[in-house]
Amino acid sequence: xxxxxxxxxxxxxxxxxxxxxxxxxxxxxxxxxxxxxxxxxxxxxxxxxxxxxxxxxxxxxxxxxxxxxxxxxxxxxxxxxxxxxxxxxxxxxxxxxxxxxxxxxxxxxxxxxxxxxxxxxxxxxxxxxxxxxxxxxxxxxxxxxxxxxxxxxxxxxxxxxxxxxxxxxxxxxxxxxxxxxxxxxxxxxxxxxxxxxxxxxxxxxxxxxxxxxxxxxxxxxxxxxxxxxxxxxxxxxxxxxxxxxx
Amino acid sequence: xxxxxxxxxxxxxxxxxxxxxxxxxxxxxxxxxxxxxxxxxxxxxxxxxxxxxxxxxxxxxxxxxxxxxxxxxxxxxxxxxxxxxxxxxxxxxxxxxxxxxxxxxxxxxxxxxxxxxxxxxxxxxxxxxxxxxxxxxxxxxxxxxxxxxxxxxxxxxxxxxxxxxxxxxxxxxxxxxxxxxxxxxxxxxxxxxxxxx
Numbered sequence: 001x002x003x004x005x006x007x008x009x010x011x012x013x014x015x016x017x018x019x020x021x022x023x024x025x026x027x028x029x030x031x032x033x034x035x036x037x038x039x040x041x042x043x044x045x046x047x048x049x050x051x052x053x054x055x056x057x058x059x060x061x062x063x064x065x066x067x068x069x070x071x072x073x074x075x076x077x078x079x080x081x082x083x084x085x086x087x088x089x090x091x092x093x094x095x096x097x098x099x100x101x102x103x104x105x106x107x108x109x110x111x112x113x114x115x116x117x118x119x120x121x122x123x124x125x126x127x128x129x130x131x132x133x134x135x136x137x138x139x140x141x142x143x144x145x146x147x148x149x150x151x152x153x154x155x156x157x158x159x160x161x162x163x164x165x166x167x168x169x170x171x172x173x174x175x176x177x178x179x180x181x182x183x184x185x186x187x188x189x190x191x192x193x194x195x196x197x198x199x200x201x202x203x204x205x206x207x208x209x210x211x212x213x214x215x216x217x218x219x220x221x222x223x224x225x226x227x228x229x230x231x232x233x234x235x236x237x238x239x240x241x242x243x244x245x246x
Numbered sequence: 247x248x249x250x251x252x253x254x255x256x257x258x259x260x261x262x263x264x265x266x267x268x269x270x271x272x273x274x275x276x277x278x279x280x281x282x283x284x285x286x287x288x289x290x291x292x293x294x295x296x297x298x299x300x301x302x303x304x305x306x307x308x309x310x311x312x313x314x315x316x317x318x319x320x321x322x323x324x325x326x327x328x329x330x331x332x333x334x335x336x337x338x339x340x341x342x343x344x345x346x347x348x349x350x351x352x353x354x355x356x357x358x359x360x361x362x363x364x365x366x367x368x369x370x371x372x373x374x375x376x377x378x379x380x381x382x383x384x385x386x387x388x389x390x391x392x393x394x395x396x397x398x399x400x401x402x403x404x405x406x407x408x409x410x411x412x413x414x415x416x417x418x419x420x421x422x423x424x425x426x427x428x429x430x431x432x433x434x435x436x437x438x439x440x441x442x443x
Contacts, residue, residue, distance in 0.1 A: 014423040015405040019339050020398035022406060048324070048441050049427045053399045054290045054331040055380040055442065062288035066302045071277060074313050078273040193321075195266050 004032040009039065017046035149225065151242035160225070160242055168218035172211050177204035180227050186241075187232050190215035191222040199223065201232050220246050261326035262319075269316040276313050283327055284309070287334045294338040294400050304341065308333045335399070342402035376442040383433035391426035394419055 009032050015021050016029050033040060147170075149160040160174040172188055180186060188199035190213065199213040202225065217223070224240035256264065256278040267275030287308060291301035311333060312319075319329055384392060397403045397411070405423065409416040434441050 011420060014427050015398070015420060017427065018395065018398040018423060019335070020403065020405045020408070020423070022404045025404075045431075046427060048328075049430050050395075050399060051328060051332060051335070052380045052383070052430060052442060053395060054286070054335060055377050056384050057289040057293040059285060060289045060292045060301075062284050062302055062305055063298075066288075066306060067280060067284070070280065070306050070309055071273070073310060074276055075273045077313070078271050081271045193266070197270070 004028050008032075009036075013043060013046060017043060017050045019050075147223070147244050147246065149223065149242040149244040151225075158242070162213065162217075162223060162244065164217065168216045170213045170217055170223075172199075172202060172213055174202060174204075174209050177202070177209065179204055183230050184227050185230050185232060186225050187228040187236075188213055189224045189226065189236055189240075190217060190220045191224060192220045194221075196224070196236055198232060198234075201228075217246060222246060262321055265316050265319050265326055268313060276316075279312070279326065279330075280309055283330050286327060287330055290331055290334050291338060294335070294342065294402070300341075304334065304338060308337055339402040379434070379439060379442065383430045386433050387426050387429050391422045391429070394422045395426045398423065 009029070012021060012025060012029055016026065021029060033043065147162040147164070149162065151158060151160070158174060158176045158178065160172065160177070162170045162172055164170045177186065186202040186204060188202060188211070189196035190199045191197075197215050199215040200211050202209060202211050213223070222243055222245050224236075224243040226236045226238045226240050228237055256274055259267070259275070259278070261279065261282065264275040264278045268279060284305065288301060288305050291304040291308075292298065295301045295304060308330065312330065319326065323329065324332075387395070394408055394412075397408050398405065403411065405419050406416060408414070409419045412419070431441075433439075
């Protein structure tokens, strides 16, 4: 088949916008579009015009049964998803850390050894730490992949880094975080398209702390830390004290 | 910034925010999307499939897809409504073109032609301004152009099939498609109206 030219494109573009091309023509058309992306805007406009036909239909009401059936499936899936999240939360930190630190692909270098050894004291059992350290020591050193969070005056002396580990997961490692008081906590937010999702809590204490970020960084634009009431918030209630663009 | 708050009033949230919440597994946000757009989705599905049950099956499939892949919505590609209607349309075309559903006959073409008559098709009370504008825009089309657009858009016929069905040269079919879409565009441009999206 000969390659589509501009003239043939012009001849078929309306039919394409109306989805009225045969399969082979459609493929040929899309190959042309891939080679000539500057013509995509033209197609987008024609497609917008074609899609107006959808608004010309006589209004029809779907049956209430459709909504009931659909919501029954949706709510069932939402329940399963919530139960899985709870189960995941109950999984020990050790399991999660060893998961993140899938050692052949570990993004931490030797520095992480000391960090993990020190920082985990607050959150995992000593036996687990020894196992973890032992496994890390056996792992090949990988290039670190850290993101530094910058802060306000109050957090000027703090060193906070996100260490990306497996896939789009990360561990937050911090030193010298300022105290926030008994009634407060620090909370991590992973921000995607201006929507913050909680990435877990960080309780300042000791010289070094770490916590796995519970949200994937995939597609995220920023990571921020705010001061929140103890227990954390559904959404940020204060301005970030530290943040980093991803 | 979307706040996932158990006490929030979903009615006050924009479609884009509801989609973002649905993406996090918020079934109430999804219900909000359904309540706002199921009527338009069903109207399109019914117009395409011609039967209530098939149309409801199609709408159910589409909304489940939306629930399970809300993250695939991209605001830069258009409104949530346009996105939902495009999924209904694409899936409807697939069904119409599948061999099992390929029961479209000349009768249906005739029925479609009848429905294209402005006096009948536009007798309904339109619910909102955008629908009114689209109705007015389509009124400017000669019936032979509107019929070809509808056969392609609602019935899933290719331009070559339309040429066969109506016994018209392929060039005439393409020409009517071109003129039909151009008239719709001109309608909005001449009134300085934004094309609903």
